[in-house]
Amino acid sequence: MRERRFGMFIHWGLYSAAARNEWMRHRERTPDAEYQQYLEHFEPDLFDPAAWADLAADAGMRYVVVTTKHHEGFCLWETAQDTDFSVASTPWRRDLIGPVAEAFRARGLGVGLYHSLIDWHHPQFPIDGLHPLRDDVAARAEVRDMAVYRRYLHAQVVELLTGYGRVEQLFFDFSYPDHVHEGTPVWGGKGAQDWGSEELLATVRALQPGILVNDRLGIPGDYVTPEQYQPAEPPTVGGLPVLWEACQTINGSWGYDRDNTTAKSPDLLLRMLVDTVAKDGNLLLNVGPTGRGELDPVAVETLGAIGRWMRRHGRAIHGAGPAAYIPPPDCRYTQRGNRLYLHLFAWPFEAVHLPGLAGRVEYAQLLHDASEVPMEVLSTDAESHMTSAAGTGDDTLTLWLPVRRPDVAIPVIELFLREDS
Numbered sequence: 001m002r003e004r005r006f007g008m009f010i011h012w013g014l015y016s017a018a019a020r021n022e023w024m025r026h027r028e029r030t031p032d033a034e035y036q037q038y039l040e041h042f043e044p045d046l047f048d049p050a051a052w053a054d055l056a057a058d059a060g061m062r063y064v065v066v067t068t069k070h071h072e073g074f075c076l077w078e079t080a081q082d083t084d085f086s087v088a089s090t091p092w093r094r095d096l097i098g099p100v101a102e103a104f105r106a107r108g109l110g111v112g113l114y115h116s117l118i119d120w121h122h123p124q125f126p127i128d129g130l131h132p133l134r135d136d137v138a139a140r141a142e143v144r145d146m147a148v149y150r151r152y153l154h155a156q157v158v159e160l161l162t163g164y165g166r167v168e169q170l171f172f173d174f175s176y177p178d179h180v181h182e183g184t185p186v187w188g189g190k191g192a193q194d195w196g197s198e199e200l201l202a203t204v205r206a207l208q209p210g211i212l213v214n215d216r217l218g219i220p221g222d223y224v225t226p227e228q229y230q231p232a233e234p235p236t237v238g239g240l241p242v243l244w245e246a247c248q249t250i251n252g253s254w255g256y257d258r259d260n261t262t263a264k265s266p267d268l269l270l271r272m273l274v275d276t277v278a279k280d281g282n283l284l285l286n287v288g289p290t291g292r293g294e295l296d297p298v299a300v301e302t303l304g305a306i307g308r309w310m311r312r313h314g315r316a317i318h319g320a321g322p323a324a325y326i327p328p329p330d331c332r333y334t335q336r337g338n339r340l341y342l343h344l345f346a347w348p349f350e351a352v353h354l355p356g357l358a359g360r361v362e363y364a365q366l367l368h369d370a371s372e373v374p375m376e377v378l379s380t381d382a383e384s385h386m387t388s389a390a391g392t393g394d395d396t397l398t399l400w401l402p403v404r405r406p407d408v409a410i411p412v413i414e415l416f417l418r419e420d421s
Contacts, residue, residue, distance in 0.1 A: 004282060006317060007056075008059075008065070009254075011114075024255075025071075056109060060311075060317065075156070081159070111165075130179075153196075220237070225244070228247075228248060245284050247284045248283060273306075274317070313367055320341065322334070325354070326355065327354075328353060332345070340417055341415070351398050361417060363416040
């Protein structure tokens with residue numbers, strides 16, 4: 001996982017037709033009969049998974065995680081289980097997961113699956129404080145059997161892990177026994193015992209040896225998943241470092257959200273990627289296809305801009321990780337072997353000072369064009385004069401920068417460390 005660093009998350013479902021966020025059914029308390037219209041009109045005739053894979057690869061992404069079923073319960077594959085809520089019941093009538101897996105593998109990218117533990121459509125999934133029918137008195141009075149739903153859940157996971165070749169990563173979502181949603185405690189929340197998590201995880205590992213499973217089953221997993229925030233420090237479990245993957249959106253919504261105008265800039269997303277790698281994590285960046293199967297123009301433009309930066313700076317990300325040195329303010333370090341990368345989030349005037357690197361660097365260059373960056377150690381004894389600054393310390397390396405900032409999203413200086421550093 002540490003070698004991949006950057007991946008594409010795809011949230012796609014019937015909520016894409018509603019076009020107002022993947023949680024719209026929860027927020028609007030939409031009954032089954034009203035939500036049925038999206039099933040009856042779901043026809044993604046512009047679906048082109050090869051174009052998605054090309055966009056991901058060109059952006060420097062190395063893997064994909066695609067939703068098989070979100071909380072709404074709609075299955076993007078032709079499940080053999082007893083449900084009328086799958087792609088087979090739509091005008092499209094064809095599997096969507098297989099073509100995505102094939103297209104991304106054809107570009108040399110890894111394939112992972114997302115599967116919701118929650119199901120707001122299944123008739124035996126007990127209503128709780130997240131369910132769209134939570135205020136429906138008659139629905140709440142129904143007797144529902146979690147054991148029946150649990151068998152359905154397990155059977156679908158078996159289908160997914162036996163029907164699509166090698167699955168490198170499984171993202172379950174999510175356990176919530178003590179969950180607070182948008183400031184309100186959730187009643188009837190579900191956790192590991194409800195899902196049969198121990199048995200489910202054992203099945204997953206038997207079917208796909210070597211697969212990585214996240215931490216949302218309510219029991220320990222292989223990696224942790226901070227969502228919609230950047231950890232101030234690398235996450236730990238029990239005081240020990242762990243594999244981690246930050247999952248982030250472009251505009252705050254996972255599913256297609258037509259009227260959302262809060263898209264993050266490519267520069268900000270790149271800073272988030274650099275920050276993640278500097279803390280030894282991976283970044284899973286989401287896109288939400290439309291109801292017709294296209295990625296929206298903002299996502300396409302954003303990934304294109306990220307790709308232009310990655311084309312020249314990708315070696316500071318892929319195969320790189322944290323460094324032992326402390327960067328100066330407004331900067332991050334990543335390191336790959338004997339190459340140390342200084343990512344400049346802010347462009348300083350004339351000089352940047354690197355504590356602890358005096359005598360440790362044999363050569364420095366701007367990464368985007370391989371142009372030399374002069375360097376010097378300013379002795380502690382040097383005094384300031386009218387036109388020159390005082391020394392910065394015998395252990396500090398000073399890099400002399402051009403006054404004009406390079407025209408790239410984040411300038412990066414590549415430092416070649418001496419073998420004995």
